[in-house]
Amino acid sequence: MSAPLSAYEGIVGSAVIRQLRQLGEKLAGTRIVHVNSTREGGGVAEILEWMTPLMGELGLQASWEVIHGTPPFFEITKSIHNALQGHPVSISVKNWKLYEDVNARNFERLGPMLEEADVVFIHDPQPAHLLSLCGRRKGKWIWRAHIDISRPYRPVWKMVRPMVEAFDASIFSMAEFAQTLPHPQFLVPPSIDPLSEKNRALETPEIEAVRAEFGLDPSRPLLVQISRFDRFKDPVGVIEAYHLVRKVAPVQLVLAGGGATDDPEGKAVLADVMEAAAGDPDIHVLLLPPDSHRTVNALQRLADIIIQKSTREGFGLTVTEGMWKGKPVIGGDVGGIRLQVVNHHTGFLVNTPEGAAHRIRYLLHHRERIEAMGMEARESVREHFLLTRHLREYLALMLVIARGGQVRFLEV
Secondary structure, eight states, rough: OOOGGGGGHHHHHHHHHHHHHHHEEEEEEEEEEESSOOOSSSHHHHHHHHHHHHHHHTTOOOEEOOOOOOHHHHHHHHHHHHHHOOOOOOOOOOHHHHHHHHHHHHHHHHHHHHHOSSEEEEETTTTTTTHHOOOOOOSSEEEEOOOOOOOOOOHHHHHHHHHTTTTTTTEEEEEEOOOOSSSSSEEOOOBBBBSTTTOOOHHHHHHHHHHHHOOTTTTTTTTEEEEOSSSSGGGHHHHHHHHHHHHTOOOOHHHHHHOTTTTTTTTHHHHHHHHHHHHHHTTTEEEOTTOOHHHHHHHHOOOEEEEEOOOSSSHHHHHHHHHHHTOOOESSSSHHHHHHOOOOTEEEESSSSHHHHHHHHHHOOHHHHHHHHHHHHHHHHHHBHHHHHHHHHHHHHHHHHHOOOOEEEEEE
């Protein structure tokens, strides 16, 4: 549960909170429904967990619904997700029919609420078919894409595009992620909640207890990557970079994460990671339950350097989290990581394990740069990537949509 808005005033200032309340007054009573595919695991669920109650505090009637599906359904939607990010995937006619049927069963449950809502936010492709079933809708429907669809696998995009075009507007994290669509498009980067269990300040004894729990040596530098076990997060590439660094420096590596209920590939990726780790006692592969927020918080605070060597990335909230803890981030030169990591200032952008290893060695050799980059990283998050900015932009775009604003791209 998120903190009340007043709790953020000491972080972002009173003017920001006052502006949010003024926007809320203009939208008071508006019925909002968010729909995604999982209640826990991944950045979308984390965002909706704080956004829904804060919208309610501002006077909107906001709810968050999750579609229900079978394992085969989530295997199909994971393939759609991968294809939209450019991976060649074959999806049969039978599987497209299953995708539509599961959405139809969810509409039987959610239909009355969706028809009466003033604004419906559909998050990512899993529930996108719901719109085509809602012939008596009263409000506006917005498709929120949390992934990079700039170069989708065309046969799959050909099937998804008609669903997306029917929406009244769409939201992307960056202009580079978008496709040309016949409706207004908004640019809204994601954000973190600085007072959540994953991001709030922790006492030293709690942090040290996590160090002891996982057998981390306080005398040696620690590299940490927190992410789902997903091929696009390239955990095996992180292990390759670690091996290169170990030739010259006695580092430790933590690869920590879990799975999401809508991601069936996690077990296979985790098996590959365990094979690449090959029993090295200084590689700590941690499969954490979804509620391990304080553990993740402590691991990021224990890190000397945060890694996020993704090969494709919608945004990468673990980058934001690491920066908020005052850590430099070495991230893949892709997607939303580019929006956050300012090369040579808040971290480094890399394309290969060799490049990651080179930057790790540089920072370990110039320890003063770790602290300086970390301080700059934290201030960058305070200015650009906290939930108050994110909430303000959602409120503003709802006002634009309600008034029939016609724009191609709008950075709100």
